[in-house]
Amino acid sequence: MRLEAENIIVELGGREVLQDVSASFQPGALTGVIGANGAGKTTLLRALAGLAPVKSGRISLDGEPIDAFDRREAARRVGYLAQKQEPAFPFRVDETVMMGRYPHQGRLSPETEADRAAVAAALRDVDAADLSDRAINELSGGELQRVLIARTLAAQTPVLLLDEPFANLDVRHCLDILAILRAQASEGRTVVASLHDLNLAGRFCDELLLLHQGEILAQGEAGSVLTLRLIERAFGVHAEILPVNGGEERHFILRAMEGEE
């Protein structure tokens, strides 16, 4: 499902957090949203999920405006995982992931075989099947994050939006989750994730979108977005590029700028 933002402006507390942002996300692609803190990454993802009030402009799914859908219909199309840590009440892991099936369920109807299959598959995807019976308030930060990603996957939406899904993960699970997102994209889903690690972003994402002070500074393939000049401008740091793997991959070394500004 193609996800598009056309000239959107989002105001929060009287300040324009996104200024005239246009972007298009294609099925089958994993897009990384990068930018400094406060650049507007979270707001962009919330707006794309239909959760932030858009002052002007339009967000559409395959050409249909997202506000034409009610919450349930939107949640069947777009999965969104917030960055903010949720309060963890003693629900079991499988109960938590089952909550992702909410938009597919009737008000009083019991859980179906399809619901249970989706939950099991999502738990397997994030390598958390063995956590099923645990209470979520007793999990480690990384385990909880994987469970919440599973909850998002369980809705089986054609579009997946994840706000810094790697925030609490160790290196291995970070790479695992990236592999999952890649797999979801290659199954034809439209996947957008914000992330901070430029090296991971460059290696795993098909496309990058660089935000700076509420505007898009660059978007496209990693090579065209992660340039020394743009990194300096967006993050205010000095960057050096090290070619690794015989020049096939690039590694960034970032240093604070000295004696300037």
Added chain:
Amino acid sequence: MRRYALTAGLFAAALLLAALSVRLGVTDIDSNKILKVILSELGFLATEAAGVSDHERAIVWHIRLPRTLTGAFVGASLALSGAMLQGLFRNPMASPVVVGVSTGGALGATSAIALGLGAASLWAVPLSAFAGALVTVLLVSLVATHKGHTPLGALILCGMAMNSIAGALTTLVLSYSVSDFEIARQILFWLMGSLTNRTWEHVILIAPFFAASGVAAAFFGRELNLMMSGEESAMALGVDTARAKAWILTIAAAAAGASVAVAGVVGFVGLLVPHIVRMLAGPDHRRLLYSSMTAGAVFVMGMDLLARTLSPGGEIRLGVLSASIGGPFFLYLIVKNRARAETF
């Protein structure tokens, strides 16, 4: 397995207490006669064939049964209201008091009694209490709503403010009424909460709200579960949070408002009962709401039974007893669970 045991246990306890509540009293009437009265009043048995004196019939049918049913419905409604509000606010401190239901109802009832409406009609005081409760909740949510959004924090603060306003007005009405001893006495007794002298009118007043909120609660179990992960996550997962909030608040207010209308201010049930049930049944509202209703009925019927056994003259009021037994028990639970930082 354990969850079914809890549901079944609570239900059995409710039935047992209801039976005891009809059976026990100053006048000893045996179970056989009680059954005959109920059957003949329901038309299954000819009145003459029952062989029960009019006096006994009146005690069973016009005093004990309405009192028992009112108690069960009041307990269930208050506990349901508390369980829904605690889920909505993600806060174990929430109860019908927080959003102004109890104090609003108290102001409504107090005003009606002070104006002498109590003598005019049996319906006057309960209906004024109900109206007072609903108007207060409505005001609270209107003031807390800004541009179509009702932040839960604002709701609690407005509830507190409205509580102190309604409380002050109630005291004012009471001070003006002190000169008339009878009126002041009625107001004070009403504020203490009681099931004494409840009639079928009271049962009829609360029954539809009890039934409707019970049914409506079934529709919002899943929403409440999802809303516990935070409003934004719930929205992202497909919950129309604004609509769900409005419904949950309405159901909780109507259930608690109807209770306040028929039994006065019975504190603590809405706070204590859902809290204990949550410790036993876990956080899933699809179970929690109904188990709380049953447990609430058990608690209020039990307290009322105790109150009238301890003091047949009615000196120990239900509200006083439920708070003085519930309070220490609540403290005990908190101390016991202090090690687990999150008791919710």
